[in-house]
Structure formats: C-alpha cells, structure tokens
Amino acid sequence: MQKKSSVIGLDLGGTAIKLGRFLEDGTCLNSLTVATPQPATPKAVLGTMITAIRELNQDQDCLALGVGTPGPVDGTGRIAKVAINLSGWQDVPLADWLEEATGLPTTIANDANCAGLGEAWLGAGKSFKNLILLTLGTGVGGAIILNGHLFTGHLGAAGELGLITLNFDGPPCNSGNQGSLEQYASIQAIRRMTGKEPAELGQLAQKGNREALEFWEGYGRLLGAGLASLIYVLTPEAVIIGGGVSGSTTFFFPATLEEIERRVLLSSRQDLQLLTAKLGNQAGMIGAAKLAWELVVSQRLNFSSN
Template structure:
C-alpha cells in the first residue's frame, strides 16, 4: 500500500499526518514550531517529527506546506514573511538526505485548497478561492479545477492584497494588506482577547464579542469582495485557525460582499467555512506529493 506524508508548517505549530494514496488518515502528530522558527531549527524539528510519525518508513514521499511562495520547481522556500530568516531556503534539498524520502514544497494556502478539493468542501467545484485566517492570511486559488500558481510558482497570495493604503505595515512590504485586517493580530486590534475566548463569549450572547466578530467580518468582506471581482469563483472558503468561529463572522462577510460586488460577478457564489478545518493543509500537501512525486518507493 502506497503511503504519503503531508506536513503543514505554521508559525506556532507543525501538523503532520500519514495517509494512504486515497487520502485516508493513518496517523497524525502535532508539534510546536521551534521559537524562533529559524530554518535550521525547523528542519531538525521536521526530521524528528517524521521519524516519530513513520518509524516503519512506510511513506515514500513527503509534501510540506509553508507560509509563503516556493520556486517553480517546488524545492526552495523563496520567503516566509512571518518566519525569521526564511529567504531562499533549499528545504527540499536539506530534508531529502535526512528523511531518505523524496520531498516537494508548496504554499500552505495552496495545500489547503487542494485538500478541500480532494476530500472537503471544494469537492466538485472548479473555481475556488480559499483564505487561511491565522497568524498571517494565506490562500489558494483553483481555476478550472487546476491550482493557480502564476508564472514562477509564487501565486496566489490573496492575504497580501492592499485594502487600505494608509493601513498598518505588513511584513511583505505592503501597507494595509488584507492580512492586517483578517489575521489573529488584526482580531486582537479590535479586542484584546484570545480568539477562542472571544468565540465562547459570542456563543454566550455577549454583545461586545458579537460586535467584534461582526466588525472583523466586515473587514474580511472588503478583501473577499476584491478577490471575487478578480476570480469570480463559485466558492469562497475560509479556513485556518479562526475558521472555527466562522459562524460568528460569515454573515457579515456575506453582507459586505453583497453590498460591494455587482450581482453578475457574484451570481451563485457561496461563501463557506472549510470542511476539513486545520487538517486541509497537511492533506493537500500529501496530495501534491502524490501528484508530483508519485506514491511508489524509489531508490536512487
């Protein structure tokens, strides 16, 4: 039975899982991301975690999702703006001799949309925009059922579009990017409480918490409106760490899109939370590894 490992590398956690070639979950593991999350420390943490996840070396290939763009060959992490020291890191080259498995890299948002299309909320849809709402705001785009990666592999970065020219500075060099209005940091600017606590407060009917989520949804809706004009998708999916509270902010997002986007550009549009939660990234990374590297064990 062919097996594959999918890894979702985030600013706070590394999520790993081992799957069959059909996407059935066999084993999973979560480890804290080393702090500071410099490339060398993360590389060693990934190697240790893979050894723990797959001690019998049953998986032949590994897909790693990272928060930033890869090179066109999916071997080098060009930049991860919210991880220190991540510029032109040849992570696949570093990992392969240590893991003794073939490795491919992908943007974490791209992984998430591939995972949702394979076994989640985007199954059966051809044109999809997905946003991951977490430490940063990433995302991925499917056009005609295929992953949109741009001419050099660096697309899409929907979290880095500008929504306010005078807004807070972003690690990307932009100012007032969607990330500055839709990330966990952005939510804390509105109300300095943990997202989980804020969600529980809104569940309990606290008006301040409800208003905070509504304001957050309106800010997110401004960015989603621009993305809808650009891609006219059938489906916009919202994932990442904040998606667990989507029931609090989805109505505001939908209202904002309805207010800002002309009817012909949002005809039949659905805006939903991801079905796979935080599991979409590692599943999509595994799927991309299967597509690019195949499932068979290789010996060089």
C-alpha cells in the same frame, strides 16, 4: 516486491511538525506530531523531519514527500525562500536535502497554500474545482485552487490574498502595503480594534452582547468588501474561511454575504458558496500529501510519455 502505495505530507510549524501517510484516495494510514527543534535552524529541522519520516515509513511503501512551510516558496516548489518564526531560513533547498536523505521525490509549498489544497481535496471544498481559501489567524493567508489545482503563479508567490489593499490610507502592513485586508481581518487587527481576543468576542456574541454583535457585523462587512475584489478577479465557486477567527463565522457570515451581494455583479457570483473550513489544523498536512500525490502522478505521466 510490495507495491508502493502512499505518500507523506508534512506541515512545518514554529512549535510542531505534523506528518501523515496517505493513500491516493485520501485515507490516512498513520500520523505523527513531533516538536520543532529549538532553535529551529534548517539543519536541525531537517534532522527531525528525517527521523520522523523514517518512523512513519516503516513499511517502506512511501512514493513521495510533500512539505508545507511557513513562508514563501520558489516557483519550482523546491526552495523555502523564507520561513516565518524559524531561525536562519533564507533560500533553503529543503526539497533537495530531503530527497538526498530519503531517496524520495519531494515538493514544498507555502503552508496556507497547502491548507487550501487540503480543504479542496478532503475538506469543505471537495465539491468544487475553483475556490479560494482565506485563513484568518495571526495574519491572513490565502490559497487559490483553479480547476482542481493549486495556483501559485510563475514565481510561486501567488495567493497572498490577505495583502490586497482594502483601504488606501489604512494601517501599515509588514508587507510594505497600507490598509491591507490583513490589517482588518487578522487576530492582531481584532485585538488592535477592540482590545479583546476573537474567542472572547465570539463568547460575548453568543450571549447576545450588543457591542460584540455589532463588532462582528462590521467585521463581516470589511471581509465582504475584501472578498468582493477577489471574487471579481477569480469568480470562484466557493470561498472557504479558516483560521482562528473562523470559530465566529456564525456571527459575521451574514454581513459578509450581504456585502458580497451588494458589491459583486450576479454574473460574477452566481451560486457562490461561503463556507467554513472543516479540517482545522490538519489541513496543511493533508494538502502537503495531496501535493506529493500530484508529484507522483506527474512523474508517472512523464515516464509513460518517454
């Protein structure tokens, strides 16, 4: 009998589901992208996932599944509590459903957490054991990697780095907070502050436009102030910035670093690296596969100890 040797990572998005089959060393054997069914009800998404998993696992060598979902997950990594931009997702036992349908052990996590794990495994963070990732997109997602492992806290909800308070009296946030980092660093915040898209501001800065360059400098300082709080709490070796806004890091990283150096004691930031994410929109799928491998390893350890 052929030894099983791969896992499948899935990244569930509002428009597409990305899947990849990975060896334990991170080699991607094959990948697949399928359209997310519309409306994206839990059962419809489940059916699409099962079909895609079977297509990807024709060699029957998959050991486990990892899934990144767009929203919070419970502390056991089994229930999608809410899935943003998907229809009717409330406390969906996705891991149970997939295990029943495929016979494969399954674990799930928030998509930003998966992106952070992916960057830590195969991307910009692979040289570090302790790091944080911020995804600067429509919102601001986050992930915390401590000692090489994803940290999600006892409820599974840790790592909402974009929701920390930056300005006590700032704009209201969907979370119920006011003046969260997300209200200053997200694409929506940039649109609100400038009336322009981040990509447009990046192009203007590239051409030497003074207003665009000044905007990015101010943006970098705001981001640095937010990161300062996170650095004091977590003292990471690296801060990795991903998401759509990361295309302009050339223009705001200098101000971000300057602000961090101004606000954070050297003892809390010594040798800190500020880096741009490398894996793009593959990070979530890769991180989900890493989660699956961690599940396999933990099951091996449990088996050997019994």
